[in-house]
Amino acid sequence: xxxxxxxxxxxxxxxxxxxxxxxxxxxxxxxxxxxxxxxxxxxxxxxxxxxxxxxxxxxxxxxxxxx
Amino acid sequence: xxxxxxxxxxxxxxxxxxxxxxxxxxxxxxxxxxxxxxxxxxxxxxxxxxxxxxxxxxxxxxxxxxxxxxxxxxxxxxxxxxxxxxxxxxxxxxxxxxxxxxxxxxxxxxxxxxxxxxxxxxxxxxxxxxxxxxxxxxxxxxxxxxxxxxxxxxxxxxxxxxxxxxxxxxxxxxxxxxxxxxxxxxxxxxxxxxxx
Numbered sequence: 001x002x003x004x005x006x007x008x009x010x011x012x013x014x015x016x017x018x019x020x021x022x023x024x025x026x027x028x029x030x031x032x033x034x035x036x037x038x039x040x041x042x043x044x045x046x047x048x049x050x051x052x053x054x055x056x057x058x059x060x061x062x063x064x065x066x067x
Numbered sequence: 068x069x070x071x072x073x074x075x076x077x078x079x080x081x082x083x084x085x086x087x088x089x090x091x092x093x094x095x096x097x098x099x100x101x102x103x104x105x106x107x108x109x110x111x112x113x114x115x116x117x118x119x120x121x122x123x124x125x126x127x128x129x130x131x132x133x134x135x136x137x138x139x140x141x142x143x144x145x146x147x148x149x150x151x152x153x154x155x156x157x158x159x160x161x162x163x164x165x166x167x168x169x170x171x172x173x174x175x176x177x178x179x180x181x182x183x184x185x186x187x188x189x190x191x192x193x194x195x196x197x198x199x200x201x202x203x204x205x206x207x208x209x210x211x212x213x214x215x216x217x218x219x220x221x222x223x224x225x226x227x228x229x230x231x232x233x234x235x236x237x238x239x240x241x242x243x244x245x246x247x248x249x250x251x252x253x254x255x256x257x258x259x260x261x262x263x
Contacts, residue, residue, distance in 0.1 A: 006218070032179040034186045039219055041190040059218040061186070063179040066205045066231040067090040067242070 001054035015054070019047040022058070032063035073258065074102040080257050081105040083169035085157055085185055087133040088112070089237055090201045091175030092123035092140075093246030098253060099141040105149040106141065108134050109165055111156040121239040157181075162188040166196075171253050174200040175246070177231075186221065197222060197256045204245040205229040205237055213244055215252060222256070224248040 002011045005026070012025065019035060019042055022028075035042045036059040042050050052058060068076075082103055084091045087110035095106055110133045114124050128136040134152035141148050153165055162185070166172050172189060176182050182200065189198045203225035204213070212226040225245045231237050 007216070032183050034183060034190070034221075036190065036219060039194075041187065059221070061200075061202070061218065061221070061223065062227065063182045063186075064203055064227070064230040065177060065179045065182075066203060066225075066229070066237050067086065067088055067175055067177045067182075067201050 001052075003052060003055065004057045006059060016051045019050045019052060022052050023047070023060070026060075028060055028062070030062040030064075034061040034063065035059065068258065073254075077102050077254070077257060078104045080170045081107065081168060082253055082257075083107040083166040083172040084109065084175055085166070085172060086110055086175035086177065086181075087122075087137050088118065088175065088177055089121040089239075089242035090204075090246045090249065091173065092133070092137050093121075093243050094173055094175060094250045094253075095137055095141060096123045096144065097247050097250035099144050099148050101250075101254065102145065103148065103253075105151065107151045107153070107166065107169060108137055109153040109155065109157055110134050110137075111154060121237055121242040157185065159184055159188050163192045166193065169196060171197045171199060171256050173249055173253065174198060175249070177237075179230075190221075194220065196220070199224065199249045199252050199256075201225050201245045201249055203227045203229045204241045205231040205235040207238055207241060210244070213241070213248065215248060222252045224252060 084095050112133050114129050114131050124136050132154045134154045138150045138152045174185050197220050199222045206229050215224050
């Protein structure tokens with residue numbers, strides 16, 4: 001599948017991935033994340049069950065302390 | 068756009084600032100200087116001496132509620148700015164009441180956990196209101212790492228990598244850069260010419 005991840009085109013071998021699988025593949029290991037798929041917020045509890053499909057636009061924001 | 072036209076447009080706008088620490092105080096002052104109509108400032112904390120290395124306050128204000136001190140500083144610069152001050156801790160529950168009616172919301176918290184709560188609340192309750200987030204400004208130097216990018220209705224300012232720690236404290240120059248970058252993005256959004 002081809003998706004847009006954080007404004008960049010990315011291609012994966014699989015037809016679809018769960019959000020958790022996507023995070024693992026991309027080595028996104030931060031604890032504090034905000035994830036949106038096609039503009040919709042994905043709750044933390046739904047990372048294992050929410051699927052990312054071909055053509056989806058995914059935003060992953062890593063939250064770090066400071067301000 | 069002339070200076071008068073810019074001030075005329077901004078004078079009708081309302082900006083919410085979530086947190087009045089390093090990011091929030093400096094961002095609010097920049098927005099006050101350009102004539103923002105209404106600033107909604109929210110912070111439960113009181114000013115301590117350790118805040119003065121980066122936050123827009125003065126030594127004789129130590130001990131005051133930050134929203135009171137910041138309101139004083141804003142009004143000393145421009146007494147025509149409408150300041151709505153809320154000395155409360157922002158939660159997922161009171162978030163909507165505090166920021167309803169804002170044209171833009173500025174996320175200016177310190178801790179990652181609080182940033183997550185605020186961004187999640189904003190996306191859930193106000194998905195159409197632009198949210199300007201500050202992410203990564205610890206330490207010093209490395210000007211070029213600080214950037215701005217847009218993810219849908221979220222605008223991220225910062226280096227997105229430097230986390231505060233004992234050896235990487237938040238300090239005036241870089242915190243001020245990101246705070247002023249946030250204010251600059253707010254202007255960009257409100258003057259309808261967003262380009263990042």
